[in-house]
Amino acid sequence: MRLPELQVWVWAWKLWRTRATQALLSVLGVVSGVGGLVLVLAVGAGAQQEMRSALGALGSGTVILQADNHGALDAARLARIGALLPELVEQSTGVAYRQAEVGAGESHPGRARLVGVDSQYASMFSLRLHSGRFVTPYDVVHRSPVCVVGARLGRALFPRRQVLGQVVQYGASWCRVVGVLADNRTRLPDLEGVGVSASDYLLYLPVTTIVGSGSAYALDEITVRFSDEAHLGAGLDSLRRIVERQRAEGEIRVVVPVEVLRQKHRLQQVFQYLLLGATFVLLVVGGTGIMNNMMLNVLSRRAEIGLRRALGATRADIIAQFVSEAMVIAVAGGLAGIILGALSAMLLGWVSDWQTQFSLAAGAAGFAVSLLVGIVFGSYPALQAAAVSPVRSLHEL
Amino acid sequence: MLRIEGLGKRYPHPERPVEVFSDLALDVPRGQFVSLMGPSGEGKSTLLHLLGCLDRPSAGRYWLEGIEVSGLPEEALAAVRNRKIGFVFQSSHFVDYLDLRENVALPGFYGRDSDMRACYARAGQLLEDVGLGHRLHHRPAALSGGERQRAAVARALFNRPCLVLADEPTGNLDTENSRLLLTRLRELADSGITVVMVTHDEQAAGFADRVIDLAAGELRERNGALA
Numbered sequence: 001m002r003l004p005e006l007q008v009w010v011w012a013w014k015l016w017r018t019r020a021t022q023a024l025l026s027v028l029g030v031v032s033g034v035g036g037l038v039l040v041l042a043v044g045a046g047a048q049q050e051m052r053s054a055l056g057a058l059g060s061g062t063v064i065l066q067a068d069n070h071g072a073l074d075a076a077r078l079a080r081i082g083a084l085l086p087e088l089v090e091q092s093t094g095v096a097y098r099q100a101e102v103g104a105g106e107s108h109p110g111r112a113r114l115v116g117v118d119s120q121y122a123s124m125f126s127l128r129l130h131s132g133r134f135v136t137p138y139d140v141v142h143r144s145p146v147c148v149v150g151a152r153l154g155r156a157l158f159p160r161r162q163v164l165g166q167v168v169q170y171g172a173s174w175c176r177v178v179g180v181l182a183d184n185r186t187r188l189p190d191l192e193g194v195g196v197s198a199s200d201y202l203l204y205l206p207v208t209t210i211v212g213s214g215s216a217y218a219l220d221e222i223t224v225r226f227s228d229e230a231h232l233g234a235g236l237d238s239l240r241r242i243v244e245r246q247r248a249e250g251e252i253r254v255v256v257p258v259e260v261l262r263q264k265h266r267l268q269q270v271f272q273y274l275l276l277g278a279t280f281v282l283l284v285v286g287g288t289g290i291m292n293n294m295m296l297n298v299l300s301r302r303a304e305i306g307l308r309r310a311l312g313a314t315r316a317d318i319i320a321q322f323v324s325e326a327m328v329i330a331v332a333g334g335l336a337g338i339i340l341g342a343l344s345a346m347l348l349g350w351v352s353d354w355q356t357q358f359s360l361a362a363g364a365a366g367f368a369v370s371l372l373v374g375i376v377f378g379s380y381p382a383l384q385a386a387a388v389s390p391v392r393s394l395h396e397l
Numbered sequence: 398m399l400r401i402e403g404l405g406k407r408y409p410h411p412e413r414p415v416e417v418f419s420d421l422a423l424d425v426p427r428g429q430f431v432s433l434m435g436p437s438g439e440g441k442s443t444l445l446h447l448l449g450c451l452d453r454p455s456a457g458r459y460w461l462e463g464i465e466v467s468g469l470p471e472e473a474l475a476a477v478r479n480r481k482i483g484f485v486f487q488s489s490h491f492v493d494y495l496d497l498r499e500n501v502a503l504p505g506f507y508g509r510d511s512d513m514r515a516c517y518a519r520a521g522q523l524l525e526d527v528g529l530g531h532r533l534h535h536r537p538a539a540l541s542g543g544e545r546q547r548a549a550v551a552r553a554l555f556n557r558p559c560l561v562l563a564d565e566p567t568g569n570l571d572t573e574n575s576r577l578l579l580t581r582l583r584e585l586a587d588s589g590i591t592v593v594m595v596t597h598d599e600q601a602a603g604f605a606d607r608v609i610d611l612a613a614g615e616l617r618e619r620n621g622a623l624a
Contacts (some may be wrong), residue, residue, distance in 0.1 A: 007506050007513065011495065018494040307490050310451060311552075312479020312507035314472055391452045394486070395442075 008321045012328040026293035027333030029286025030373055034334045034366040036279035038341025040272050041362035043348070046355035047265045057126040060258050061090070061226035063239060067219065068251035075207075076216040081224060081242060088235040090227045093120040094219040096211045100171040102157065102203060109156035114170055116207035124223055132164045132179030139206040146209075148179035152200040168203065175205060232256070268354060283369065286333065287377035294326050294381035298388070305385055306393025315386040322385045326378020327371060334370020338363050398427040398591050399448065399560060404457035406443050417443050418614040419456065425593065425607075427559070430586035432605035433595045435612045441595045442564055444611060448593060449482055449562045450474045462559055479507050483553025487565035489545040491537035497524060497548055498533040504555040523551035527581070543574030550581055554590075561585055563594040567601050579604040 016023040067073040078094040096116035102109065121127070122134040130151060139146055147168055154163040154177075163180045183200070211217045226235040236256070243252045298305075305318060313321075342363075345356040405419035417440040425431055433441050446452040447459065450466055459467040466477050483504075491500045498520045505516035521533055527547040529540075537545060546566060553561050563582065567575035575598075583604050586592045594605065602608045608619040 011492075015494045303490055304492050307486075307492070308503070308507070309475070310449065310478060310484050311504045312475050312556075314475040317475075317507065391446050394446070394451065 008317075008324040009328065011321060012325040015325055016329055016332070022293060023329045023332070026289045027286065027329050027336070029282055029289045030330055030333035030370055031286070031337045031340060033279050033283035033286045033373075034337025034370050035340035035344060036275055036282055036337075037369055038338050038358065038362050038366045039344045039348070039356075040275045040279060041365060042341065042345035042356040042358045043268055043272055043275075043354060045357040045359050045362065046345075046349070047268045049357050050355040051261055051265060054257060054261050058124075058257055059090075059225050059228075061228050061230075061232045061235070062124075062257055063224045063226070063232070063236060064255040064257060065222040065224070065239070065243065066253040066255060067221070068253060071218050072252050073219040073222050074216045075219060077242075078219065078222050081222065081239070084242065085235060085238055088226050088231050088238070089224055091120055091124055091225045093118055093124050093223050094207060095121065095221040095223065096207050096218065097220045098210050102153070103169045104157040104166060107157050107159070109153070112153055112170070113202050114210055115202050115204050116210040117204050118207055121204070124225060128182040130180045130182040132177070134179050135204060135206050140208050143208045144206055145173070145175045146178040146206065147175035148181060148204040149177055150181050150200045150202045150204075151183040153203060154180050156201075170203060170205075175203075175209070179204075283373055287330075287373045290326055290330055290373065291377040291381060293329075294322060294378055295384065297325070298322070298381050298385045301385075302388055302393040305388045306390045309388075309390035310394065318386040318388075319379075319382045322382035323375060323378045326381065327374030330370045330374030330378070331367070334367055334373075337370065338366040341366060398429075398462060399423070399425040399593075400460045401448075402458050404444075404447065404454050404459060406440065406447065406452070407455040416614075418611070421457070421614075421616050423609070423616055425591055427591055428586055428589045429607060430583060430592045430605040431594070432602035432608045433593060433611060434597065434599075434602055434608060435610045437597075439611045439613070441611050445562050445564055445593065445595050448560070449484060450477050475507075479504055480556055481559050483556070483558040483561040485546070485549045485553050485561065485563040485566045487568040489542075489549040489569075491545070491548070493536065493538060496534045496536060497529065497540070500537060501548060501552045501555060504552065508556055519555065520551070523554060524548065527551050542569050543571070543577070546570060546574065546578050547581075550578070554585070559591060561590055561592045563592065565595055565597070567596065567598060575601065 065073060073094070075094055078092060082089055082092050098114040098116070099111055100114055102112045115121075117135055118140050119135055119137045122129075127134070129148075132148070134148055135146070138144065147170075149157065149163060149168065157163070157168060158166055163177055166177050167174055168177060181200075181204075207219070208217065211219075224235070224239065226232050236254070240254060243254060308318065308321075342358040345358050348354055349356040401421055401423045403419075404421040404423075406417045407419075408415045408417065421444070433444065435441055443452070447454050450461075450469075454467055457467070458465055461477065461481060466474065469477065491497075492503070495503075498517055501523055502516040502520035505519060506513075521530070524530055524533055527550060529544060529548055529551070532540065532544065532548075537548070540548065546569075549566075561582070566578055566582070570578060579601055582592050582594065586606065592605075594601070596602055610617050610619070
């Protein structure tokens with residue numbers, strides 16, 4: 001272990017340990033600046049992750065038709081869309097939603113959303129099964145009393161038991177669990193408001209089981225997936241024409257989930273830019289705080305500088321010492337900022353529908369920025385310290 | 398061991414440069430204890446700073462152990478201060494946030510050829526030698542004036558210097574502590590280390606082999622002869 005590589009860091013640490021309040025006050029700007037930077041990166045990474053998950057789960061060419069009135073969409077229309085646009089439509093599925101009290105034996109977790117689906121649904125929304133199977137065409141045709149439970153709902157209904165094969169009561173009816181979904185919290189983003197619900201707390205049943213049989217049972221949503229995003233424009237026009245023709249029978253909304261997500265991400269980007277600007281200002285203010293503190297340090301420690309020079313320290317040693325001191329408080333502030341930023345990102349994820357993702361890269365960026373602030377804003381005071389004349393400062397002893 | 402020839406120091410001034418002294422000559426053999434006396438303002442401390450390589454002369458030459466140091470670059474002067482010279486100041490300044498052992502080990506760190514453990518071991522031994530073995534991890538502020546000066550001597554000896562420069566080392570000490578410190582300086586000289594001490598105290602000067610006055614820009618031996 002040799003000077004100045006390591007010992008200056010030990011000295012710097014000891015210095016700030018004895019001047020903790022001074023150090024704390026001078027790094028508040030760096031703490032908030034780095035915290036803001038980490039938050040910006042976490043929001044950005046979360047948005048990208050959400051977009052990737054959405055594209056992975058839905059595909060970029062997915063369109064959802066939502067019925068505002070009961071009866072505006074039905075199974076016959078679903079069949080017609082597939083028939084009218086055979087070259088564009090890759091897959092389509094119809095969904096009906098209900099709400100009901102669910103329970104199993106003595107477990108009554110409350111109301112849950114029932115989702116009436118056909119056999120296409122699982123593959124269209126990339127649902128992964130933990131165990132069992134999904135709804136089959138046979139179930140839809142024969143209105144089988146079977147169901148697939150979301151992971152969280154399954155745990156709520158049967159906290160200590162195997163879920164598969166159990167009987168679930170919904171409203172006045174019952175169904176036997178034939179499949180349990182894998183926990184999807186890291187795979188499918190919560191797209192509530194864009195036509196797709198998080199699958200965690202849902203009970204999936206054959207659509208005919210909850211809405212009745214026949215060829216024209218009512219649907220709440222029809223999801224159409226075009227072969228790719230390039231076909232989305234043409235397919236969307238055709239869909240809108242079909243929807244216009246149905247207007248008499250009720251309002252139908254056309255939702256393009258990827259577009260909704262992109263709009264949301266544009267809003268997030270504006271927030272990110274604003275936060276990035278504020279972060280930059282905070283980092284400059286923080287750096288200035290450190291520089292101010294270090295300048296005061298140089299003035300109040302002239303005698304120490306003179307003493308060190310008398311004992312053999314070169315100007316470079318003095319520069320290394322003072323830059324290290326600035327870097328130590330900047331990095332300490334940066335580490336506190338990284339923790340603050342990660343906690344803020346978690347909090348933002350909880351209180352809003354924004355997905356945030358703290359990554360090691362964001363932490364590393366925060367660390368690097370704080371290091372840079374220490375070097376940049378510690379250099380000038382260090383040069384001032386090195387310029388102190390040993391003879392003059394020894395007169396102050 | 399220590400030789401100066403034609404040494405002068407002038408400070409720049411907007412109207413006229415201020416000349417502290419000029420054309421000083423002095424020769425001090427190894428192991429001699431020299432006491433530098435004289436009225437205030439005559440340049441004793443300035444001369445000590447020049448001998449300590451903390452400042453550069455405006456004129457003249459300075460040899461230390463046969464090497465001319467007056468023309469050395471900054472980095473080399475720092476190395477000379479570190480390797481060959483030990484300082485004892487009047488107020489025995491220490492770095493307040495380091496403990497006593499770390500303070501005494503500072504010259505070792507700036508020596509660059511010692512590892513940390515060896516530096517601490519030597520600092521601990523030097524403090525033991527001056528009776529401060531029980532104070533290794535105390536902050537300098539917790540020490541008495543006498544203890545601080547003893548610690549300062551320990552620090553001055555860290556790199557086994559050939560020259561110890563002391564600027565009014567007994568200025569803040571009582572009679573007993575002054576006597577102990579001067580005895581220690583005397584022992585250093587007897588062991589072969591050259592000691593140059595600036596003092597106003599005639600009793601302190603009595604511990605030296607040689608008393609030289611700096612007055613009216615000249616160095617004079619106590620017997621009146623030019624040094």
